[in-house]
Amino acid sequence: ELKVEQNPLFLSMQEGKNYTIYCNYSTTSDRLYWYRQDPGKSLESLFVLLSNGAVKQEGRLMASLDTKARLSTLHITAAVHDLSATYFCAVGYYGGATNKLIFGTGTLLAVQP
Amino acid sequence: KAGVTQTPRYLIKTRGQQVTLSCSPISGHRSVSWYQQTPGQGLQFLFEYFSETQRNKGNFPGRFSGRQFSNSRSEMNVSTLELGDSALYLCASSPGPSVNTEAFFGQGTRLTVV
Numbered sequence: 318e319l320k321v322e323q324n325p326l327f328l329s330m331q332e333g334k335n336y337t338i339y340c341n342y343s344t345t346s347d348r349l350y351w352y353r354q355d356p357g358k359s360l361e362s363l364f365v366l367l368s369n370g371a372v373k374q375e376g377r378l379m380a381s382l383d384t385k386a387r388l389s390t391l392h393i394t395a396a397v398h399d400l401s402a403t404y405f406c407a408v409g410y411y412g413g414a415t416n417k418l419i420f421g422t423g424t425l426l427a428v429q430p
Numbered sequence: 431k432a433g434v435t436q437t438p439r440y441l442i443k444t445r446g447q448q449v450t451l452s453c454s455p456i457s458g459h460r461s462v463s464w465y466q467q468t469p470g471q472g473l474q475f476l477f478e479y480f481s482e483t484q485r486n487k488g489n490f491p492g493r494f495s496g497r498q499f500s501n502s503r504s505e506m507n508v509s510t511l512e513l514g515d516s517a518l519y520l521c522a523s524s525p526g527p528s529v530n531t532e533a534f535f536g537q538g539t540r541l542t543v544v
Binding site: 348352358359360361365405407409411415416417418419420422423 | 474485520528529532
C-alpha cells in the first residue's frame with residue numbers, strides 16, 4: 318500500500334526565516350493535497366496539486382509536486398507566528414478495491430517571535 | 431455557503447456502548463468520507479460513501495459502520511466501544527470521489543471512551 322512520509326515531524330523556526338517541509342510517497346500518484354490543522358480544529362485545505370511540475374502559491378506558502386520523484390514540498394517564506402500549525406500532505410491512492418486519500422504523519426510547525 | 435457540519439462536537443461514552451456520529455456535507459456534494467485521528471496513528475481512512483453507497487473502506491473492524499442518506503447526510507456508528515476508539519472523528523465532503531476531488535473537512539467529533 319502507498320506510504321506517505323513527511324519530514325521533519327517537528328519544526329521550530331524563527332520569524333522571518335525560510336524553510337521547506339517534504340512529503341515523499343511510495344507509489345505512483347498524480348494527486349496531492351496539503352492541509353493545515355490548528356490545535357483542536359479541523360483540517361483546512363491549502364493546495365491541490367494535480368500534475369507533475371505543478372506549483373501553487375498562497376501568501377508565504379508555496380507548494381510543488383514532482384510525480385517522477387514522488388515528492389512534494391511546502392516552502393515557507395519569511396515565517397510569521399500565524400503560520401504555527403500542523404501541516405499534512407495527503408496523496409490519492411488508487412488501490413483497485415479501495416481508492417482513498419492517505420495522509421502523511423504531519424509536520425508541527427512552531428514559529429517563534 | 432455552509433460548510434461541513436458534524437454533530438455532536440464532543441462525546442463521552444463508556445466501554446461496551448455504541449455511538450452514532452453525524453455529518454452533513456456541503457450542499458451539492460455527494461461524497462462523504464470518514465477519518466479517525468489519533469496521536470499515535472495519525473489520520474486514518476475509515477470509509478467513503480457516494481450516492482448512498484459505500485464505495486471505499488479502510489482497515490477497520492466491522493464494529494465501525496456507516497450509511498448515507500438520500501440528502502447526502504452521513505452517519506457513522508461504532509458498536510461495542512473500546513478505550514482505543516477514543517479519537518477525533520473527521521468527515522470530509524467532496525463533489526465527487528474524495529481521491530479525485532478536493533475534500534473539505536468538518537470540525538470533527540471528539541469521542542472519549544472511559
